[in-house]
Amino acid sequence: MPKMLKFTRFSLRDFLIAAGPAAIAILATCVLAYWLVDPSPPSAVTLSTGQENSAYETLGKKYAGALARYDIRVVQKPSLGSGENMQRLNDPESGVDIAFVQSGSGEHQAAERSGLVSLGSLFTEPVWIFLRSAKNVNQLTQLKGLRINVGPEGTGVPELFRKILSVNGMEAGDVRLEMLEDTPATVELLAGRIDGLVFSSAPDAPLIQMLLQTPGIKLFDFSQAEAYTRRFPFLSHVVLPRGIVDLGRDLPPKDYHLIAPTATLVAREDLHPAVVNLFVQSAADIHGNSGWFSRRGEFPTASYTEIPVSPAAEKFYKNGQPLLQRYLPFWLANFFERMWVVVVALGALILPLSRIIPPLYVWKVRSRVYRWYGQLRAVEQEIEDVPPEKHAQVYPAQLQRLNDIEERVNRISIPLSFADELYGLRSHINFVRRRIAGLMEKTAP
Structure with a gap:
């Protein structure tokens, strides 16, 4: 046998x-292609957010929850705001992969040199100027001599506010600028130790919601908002509708005109395309509904950003969610999307070898x-x-x-x-x- x-x-x-x-x-060939194409996304990314009780901090938690469904951990790193976030992105030693950045914080050429890309604009961040109602201020020129908090330098608001003052013919020294963080500054305003404070934030930030409903606190109305948008292309004119805060109490009691930069997600250009895709998809879920200043589906968008848009993000804005991800688990769909060129090449190689x-x-x-x-x-x-x-x-x-x-x-x-x-x-x-x-x-x- x-x-x-x-x-x-x-x-x-x-x-x-x-x-x-x-x-x-x-x-x-497969091993080399896998190494070059790198289809596996990292298991963790670092997101630079913002101050305590800020909209950026709240959003960071939402993005962390969204990406956790795909087994990607988002490490949230608090910051002073947009300015510090840009500094971290420009510093490879900071360990930050992606951050919230306000439009107007960077320039196209500088971003290209630094290897930064935008994942799109997420929402408008109106400039909120809250004043004690005892101060009858209708024009920014009336702020001369007042104590106004603009936040620490790393927030991006001080530079933005200086630009606003400059087009009104004012110098930064004409206003007594304070550099407190948002929460302590709010305490100082309510205690009457400062005359006003400036935020640039989404309306759902807890401090914004509180101040809009606090008696004795008045919101400044940018009656010349359209003119500001012509002077600064990164700004847009938005309207806070009457009664949007509380219809029963008619808050606010009238329409308020505001100027607003947009919040964007900015990342290093070497951030894995699969992670970019997940952040953009999460942005569509988080910011896609209608809000106080936007219509449904208006955000996120590739517009309103001076930083070059990531090719992976731009593809999403043009074509929507990748076809394979609609029917396959994320890891498998990402593998095929990243390796399809290799699969085609191997098919062309295997066919003659089979003969x-x-x-x-x-x-x-x-x-x-x-x-x-x-x-x-x-x-x-x-x-x-x-x-x-x-x-x-x-x-x-x-x-x-x-x-x-x-x-x-x-x-x-x-x-x-x-x-x-x-x-x-x-x-x-x-x-x-x-x-x-x-x-x-x-x-x-």
């Missing part, structure tokens, strides 16, 4: 020898038989034109050599489908043997 199995099983050894180099080449390997296998198996034909031919050459005096030596020696060849051929292991090759060789050995035997009879005394 063991001998019979030697002649019936598939010759795995010959197949591996024939297909091995091609398989190794394909495997090496080459079977003939190679056949040749390898048959070569175990065919190589003995060389030995057989050598025996025939030895008995050609032998001088009569050497017949007695040459013929018996070649006959013994032929017997040795036949014995070794009988030990060849070959698949049953190639048995005809083996039996053909044995018949040819027998043919040469008969020929030698005939010559020996002719030369016998």
